[in-house]
Amino acid sequence: MELFPAMPLAEWRDTKETLHRFAQIVGKIRLAASVRRNHWWNVTFHLTGRGFTTRPMGRPGRDPVFTIDFDFVGHQLVVSTLDGTAISVPLPGQSVASFHHELFAALAALGIRVDLPVPRPYDLPDSARPFAEDTEHAAYDPARANRYWQVLSQVSLVLEEFAAGFSGKVSPVHHFWHSLDIAHTRFSDRHVDQPSGVGPVTREAYSRELVSFGFWFGDDTLGEPAFYSYTAPEPAGLDGEPLVPAAARWVARNGSHLAVLPYADARAASDPRAVVLGFYESAYRAGAGRAGWDTAAFASPGGITDPLLRPVGPYDA
Template identity: 75%
Template sequence: MELFPPLPLTEWRDTKETLHRFAQVVGKIRLAASVRRNHWWNVPFHLTGRGITTRPMGQVDGNPVFTIDFDFVDHRLVVATADGRSASFPLLDQSVASFYRQTLETLADLGVRVEIRVPRPYGLPDADRPFAEDFEHATYDPAWANRQWQVLGQVGLVLEEFAARFSGKVSPVHLFWHSFDLAHTRFSGGALDQPSHVDPVTREAYSRELISFGFWFGDANLGEPAFYSYTTPEPPHLAEDPLTPSSARWTELNNSHLAVLRYDAARAEADPRATVLAFYESAYRAGAARAGWDVAHLACPGGITDPRLPAPPL
């Protein structure tokens, strides 16, 4: 498959909206059955060779150790326990309601019982509708589901390469199910005191100074896939700094600025991978310089922190 194949949101919006809610169902199970980590790092999915996974969870809540995987090759949801048992069901021909029911039934058949505290979507237009009552979202096109996973894998490797350049505290490259975006975040080490009115999810997510980088498939605010970056807290005059390539732009969103490189603009470049890396680097340099980070001290050329260690032979 070509690097960054076509992925027009208009062509697979219905599948994306259904899959997004499937992911939220499983994501809320992960939230209930995993040990809490800083910045909610226990919650996101990670990429696999066939789709995305929750990683092992359970045990602390009395359940057996288990995983839930989306297989975008055979298009099944797969639940497996550490003792070797597994069960699965097809992702095709499912509404959110039937997917929710079958997921819980499959877990119960394997001796796993998880209580989802709020069994409704998070941050979506139908956030007041229980999963069990959503018969509207029921589109799953296998070709587009496979395509989105292929793109996530390609972008994930670019983000891993970019992550290697930084020696400070960083997040994994992981997929957040609430917004369905693949992200990687760098931290300065400085604490950030959020105002008292800020909700608990945001307070924990942004309790430290950070610059985040990622990719998402598009939404109501930006109706096409794009690479992005933002700095929190946003330093003054950030949006005055240039971005690379010239097609990248600062976009105002929720009273702050988001660096955006459209997916199709990156695809049109002679070297899309190098273009995305340059975009992330330009956004990082802008945010870090304006926020007063020690860029030189935090650098990690070639993924190596020891200045006397030669690069490994290829």
């Protein structure tokens, strides 16, 4: 398969909007049924060979241990328990309301009770409408849904390769359901004092100084898929730092700046993987350098921290 196949937002926007809400329903179940982790790492999805998964979850003594998996090859949602019992819900032909109904019926049939404190979309235009009442979003193109997973899988491997170069505190490479992006984050572990009016989601996500890297499929403010990076809190002068390749640029967004490399420019390169790795590295050098990180101390070339173990030639591995 072609590395980074075409994924114009306009060609699958309807499917994306439906899938985004499907993912938020499952993500909110994960939030309610998992042990909380720093920076909300417990709520994210991880990729599989057919889609992505919540990973095992369940409240001890109250629920069976269960997982929920999106299968973008067979185009179904699969709810499985530790004893091997599974119930599947088809993805095509569903509105958000019907998907919500069938998923919670499957959970009940498996003896799982999950209550969502806020059963509505998070940070989407229809955030006031309950999932159970959304019959508007009902598009599902199997080919586009499968392509979405393929792109995520390819980007995930590039992010994993990039992640190997840093030995400090890092997040997994994981898929966020609130914004439908895939990301990896590096931390300096300096504490960040958030203003008193900042909400709990942001306070926990940005409680430590960080540089984050990822990919998302585009939205109303940036209408194309793109690789991105940002530094939080943003150091002065960040948007004046150089980025590579030439197509990369700084974009003002929500009072700060994103380093952005359009997906179309990356996939047009002779070596897209190297171009994306170079972009992430330039964004890291910009953010970490401006923030005063000791980048040499954090270096882990090829995922190796001991200099005596690092290969020195092509035949030493």
